[in-house]
C-alpha cells in the first residue's frame with residue numbers, strides 16, 4: 001500500500017492520458033473517497049456530473065463546456081467531470097459560505113484516492129459555467145466550480161511546478177503580518 005507521502009508526491013496534473021478506460025469500481029472508489037470529506041455542518045454540498053468516453057452523448061456535452069485550449073488536451077481523457085457546489089444549507093436555506101471550500105476538499109479527497117489507484121486528474125477553471133448550466137439543466141442553487149479530466153497517465157514528461165516554501169504561507173503566531 002502506498003504511503004500518503006508517496007501519493008502526494010505522485011499526483012500531478014497531466015495533459016496526456018493513456019487510451020485505457022477506467023473501471024466502474026475505480027470510479028466508485030474515487031467517489032467513495034469524496035463522500036467522506038469534511039464539510040461545514042456536514043452539508044456535503046459537492047455534486048459531480050461525469051461521463052466516460054463510452055457514454056458518448058454526455059461526454060461530448062461535457063467536452064463542449066470546456067474552453068478551446070483545454071479541449072485540445074482533455075479530449076483524450078477517459079473521464080470528464082464537472083463539480084458543482086450547492087449554495088444554500090438544505091436544513092435552513094441560509095447561504096453556505098463554505099460550499100466552494102467544501103467542494104474543493106471533496107475534490108482533494110477524490111484526487112488522493114485516484115492517485116492511489118494510479119489515476120491522474122487535471123482540473124480546469126477554463127470552461128464555460130453558463131454553457132454547463134444550460135447543457136445539464138442546472139438550477140441556480142448549484143454553482144459549477146471546476147471541470148476535470150481523469151484517467152491513466154499517457155506518455156509525457158512531467159512538468160516542473162515550483163512550490164512556495166512553507167514560511168511563505170504558514171505563519172506561527174503573529175510573526176508575519178499578511
Ligand SMILES: Cc1cc2nc3c(=O)[nH]c(=O)nc-3n(C[C@H](O)[C@H](O)[C@H](O)COP(=O)(O)O)c2cc1C
Nearest residue numbers: 011012013014070122123124125126127145146161
Ligand atoms: C481550480 C483549478 C483550476 C485549474 N484550471 C486549469 C486550466 O483551466 N487549464 C490547465 O491546463 N490547468 C488548470 N489547472 C491545473 C493547475 O495549473 C495545476 O494544478 C498547477 O499548475 C499545479 O500543478 P500540478 O497539479 O501538476 O501539481 C487548474 C487547477 C486547479 C486546482
